Amino acid sequence: MTSCxxxxxxxxxxxxxxxxRALNRATWPDRTPVLGLWVWQCLVATALLSCVTVLVLGTAAxxxxxxxxxxxxxxxxxxxAYQPTSAPAWATALVLLTAAGAAWTVAVLAGQLRAVRRARAAARVRLRERAPELPAGLPAARGPLLVLEEEHADAWWMPGDPSRLVVTTGALRRLTDRQLDAVLAHERGHARARHDWLLHLSAALAVGFPKVPLxxxxxxQTHRLVELDADDTAARQCGHVTTALALIELNQHRGIRSRASSRRLLDDRVNRLLTPPPTxxxxxxxxxxxxxxxxPLLPLLITFAPGIDALD
Known part of the structure; x- marks a missing residue:
């Protein structure tokens, strides 16, 4: 058990x-964002399973x-095969450390879930204030697309039940019909892939464990790759150049007010759309x-290997 x-x-x-760190320096995830997201999720699952199996075996020891x-x-x-000759002193410290980490992970994820629910509720309140519900008895409901009166061009997807695609009148004035289709396809790509929960998970783990490179x-990378994935969805439906022009129009009003990382990501997205890399x-x-x-199967294989070997 000690070797395990x-x-x-x-x-x-x-x-x-x-x-x-090696994966963060790799360039191939930009070529296939969906695969990059899959690899990152598998790495996180491997790390979490390793901690769980250490906790279980250490407690048993x-x-x-x-x-x-x-x-x-x-x-x-x-x-x-799993009978320890004697529990080493470091095993107790290891169990205490992993137990504390597990408890902190659960607390962080629960806190993130509560924060997301509060943020969504507040966003819906603001949305109702800016676009109140139609009076009862009117034949038409607002549907999944909601238009807000706003000078600046913007569009976003509001998850929840029901989810909404929100677009401003500034976007309707500045974008061509084809560019607007690209923006809406981009946001629908986020919705179909449930990128919001992946972003919340990655943010919670990063806040809870800021010193862990993983x-x-x-x-x-999640914030970057979900945007690239949604860009690909829009480009497949409306064209790469149209999607790039729509991104530029939507972000012109932000200018120097946006963070350097956001501007850099926008530049990368536009350049990637104008010169698509080979997949x-x-x-x-x-x-x-x-x-x-x-x-993720490696921690399980290490855990069960002594028992499987004993059965042979």
């Missing part, structure tokens, strides 16, 4: 530090009661997707 704990710790550290409950119905050989890079070959995409999908 050490291997799981090594795997968790590798996934938390050097692997995300320290407390005989837990060990009896876990392996009570297992064959004698399997029980012997979570900070996951948050940064990965199907064989490359398959290999990367399969390798990423297998990564």
């Amino acid at each position: 704990l050490l291997l799981l710790c090594a795997l968790g550290l590798a996934v938390a530090v050097p692997v995300p 320290i407390f005989r009661t837990v060990r009896d409950h876990l392996f009570g119905s297992a064959p004698p050989g399997v029980v012997a 979570f900070t890079h996951f948050c940064e 990965l070959e199907p064989r490359q995409r398959t290999r990367i997707a399969a390798a990423a999908a297998l990564a």
Whole structure:
């Protein structure tokens, strides 16, 4: 069991530090944003599973009661494979550390969920103030698209029940019909892929663990890749140049007020649309997707390997 704990710790550290730093420097996710998002999610799942398995095995190594409950119905050989000769002193510290991390993760995610619900409720209140509901008895409902009176060109998707696509009159005046279709396709791409929950998850982990490269890079890359993915959705429907021009029109009023990172991302998005990079070959995409999908299985394989070996 001691060797399992050490291997799981090594795997968790590798996934938390050097692997995300290498992936953060890679350029291929910009070519296939959906695959990049998949790989980041698999890395996060691998790290979290490593921590969970360390917590379970470490607790079993320290407390005989837990060990009896876990392996009570297992064959004698399997029980012997997980029987520690003596619980090392560092195992107790490791269990306490991972238990604290697990509790903090749950607290951070719960806090993020509450914050999202409050923010959505506040946004809907503001929306009702700017665009009050139609009186009862009128035949037409507002539907999924809502137009707000606003000088600046803007459009966004408001998730929830019901979800809304919101566009300002400034956007209707500045954008051509084709550009408006591209903007709406972009926002519908966010809605169909449920990018909002992925953004909330990455933000919560980055805030909760700001010193862990995996979570900070996951948050940064998620914000980037979801926009590239939605841009691709719009470009496939309305054309790359049309989508790039729509992005420029929507962001002209922001100018120097926007953050440097936002301006840099906008420049990258426009350049990417005007000069689309070659996508990965199907064989490359398959290999990367399969390798990423297998990564979360590594903690489980390390955990169950002694028991499987004992059954042979």
